[in-house]
Amino acid sequence: MKKFNFTMQSILNVKITLKEARQAELAEARNQLMLQEKILEAINEKIKEAMAPHKMPEQNTASYFVQRERYIRRLKEMRKKQRYIVEQAETKVDKCITALKEALIEQKKMEKAKEREHSSWHKEFLKEEQKITDETGTAGAFFRNFART
Numbered sequence: 001m002k003k004f005n006f007t008m009q010s011i012l013n014v015k016i017t018l019k020e021a022r023q024a025e026l027a028e029a030r031n032q033l034m035l036q037e038k039i040l041e042a043i044n045e046k047i048k049e050a051m052a053p054h055k056m057p058e059q060n061t062a063s064y065f066v067q068r069e070r071y072i073r074r075l076k077e078m079r080k081k082q083r084y085i086v087e088q089a090e091t092k093v094d095k096c097i098t099a100l101k102e103a104l105i106e107q108k109k110m111e112k113a114k115e116r117e118h119s120s121w122h123k124e125f126l127k128e129e130q131k132i133t134d135e136t137g138t139a140g141a142f143f144r145n146f147a148r149t
Contacts, residue, residue: 004121012110019103026096033089040082047075 006012050072057064 004118006114006117008110008113012107012114015103015107015110019100019107022096022100022103026093026100029089029093029096033086033093036082036086036089040079040086043075043079043082047072047079050075 050068056068
């Protein structure tokens, strides 16, 4: 009997490749999220530093306070924008996770189909093997009986 050949192997290979691509996309999305979170953290640190009273010089002028307030306001605007970017990155990670789950489900379906087809092939193989064994046994018994007569 011929060896097992899964008829939909090329489809299974495509599903495996798709899953690997989804994993790569998820890894990239997670890296981007971590990067954006680090940027947000850096902005928060700058705000803390700018608001620290011990960082102010001894002799303060009105223009210094105006510049300081503008700087802090600008940092807060940057933080707001960065939070939005972080939220977008989190959304992308969630979408990538969903896409990966779907790709895994599709791959599992194909692997189940392959297993069912292999099981069916194996049953046929065992039937064929049993048929050959029976024929060999029958022929052997026939020749032994024929030789006695």
